[in-house]
Amino acid sequence: MDEKENSLVEMVLAGNPGAFETLVTPYRQTLLSLAFRLTGNAEDAKEAAQEALMRAFRYLAGFDRNQSFRNWLLSILINAARRLSSKNTPIDRLDAEAVVIEPGAGPAARYQHEEFRSRLMDSLETLSRREREVFLLRDIEERDIKETARILRCSSGSVRVHLSSARKKVKDEMMKRYPGRQEEAR
Numbered sequence: 001m002d003e004k005e006n007s008l009v010e011m012v013l014a015g016n017p018g019a020f021e022t023l024v025t026p027y028r029q030t031l032l033s034l035a036f037r038l039t040g041n042a043e044d045a046k047e048a049a050q051e052a053l054m055r056a057f058r059y060l061a062g063f064d065r066n067q068s069f070r071n072w073l074l075s076i077l078i079n080a081a082r083r084l085s086s087k088n089t090p091i092d093r094l095d096a097e098a099v100v101i102e103p104g105a106g107p108a109a110r111y112q113h114e115e116f117r118s119r120l121m122d123s124l125e126t127l128s129r130r131e132r133e134v135f136l137l138r139d140i141e142e143r144d145i146k147e148t149a150r151i152l153r154c155s156s157g158s159v160r161v162h163l164s165s166a167r168k169k170v171k172d173e174m175m176k177r178y179p180g181r182q183e184e185a186r
Contacts, residue, residue, distance in 0.1 A: 005069045012060055020057055027070060030141070031077050037121070037136050038081035048084050052077035067150070074151045078133060123173035131166035138163050 001009075011019035031052060035045035055076050056063075063072055124132055130152075137148045138159070145163075149156045 001065050001067070001069050006065060009060060009063065009065065009069070012057070017057070020060075023069070024053060024056065024073070027073055030070075031073070034074065034136065034141060035077055035081050037124075037140065038078065038133065039084055044081070044084045048077060048081040051080040051083075055080065068147075071147060071151050074137075075153065078151065082129065119174060119178060120170070123170045123177065126169050126173045127166050128162075131162045131169065134159055134162040135166035135170065139167070 005023060008019045008023040012023065028049075031049040032045055035048040035052075036042060039045050039048055052073065056073055063069070124135070127135060133152060134148060137143045137151060138145070143151065145156050145159050148163075149159045152159070
């Protein structure tokens, strides 16, 4: 944890709850985006993010300052999303805020990007909850294997196994659903 975060944690624990807002502000968009991807709808995502923030505030005194605050917060979010989401919740749309498009991209590029992201999110329906979590953290949020393992509180080997399985299922599902676009999946 960096010095600024450590200082903010100290301030919150010393009785300054306003410092908590400053502590979590850099992570708000990440929390909402990941929560949406995990739950499949905006309302559940907002509820999961809110619950994660409340729990982080409530249990901040138990936070191990030798660990990453961001990873701790993401672990809390994933657990909150698990409680709100069922395995059968389809992820059939992508929140407009979650779509990241290169600045200056033309309309055709924007459309292609949005179409691909929508198809990718559709293919996540075939994954187990753990595979979906690993895939989202590793391939969408771009966390490394060790960081993903810490967030999910599992071994690096488990992350690798679930990631391999998830990637195969996503690729197979993309090819099955969109056979004319097989070159996109390669």
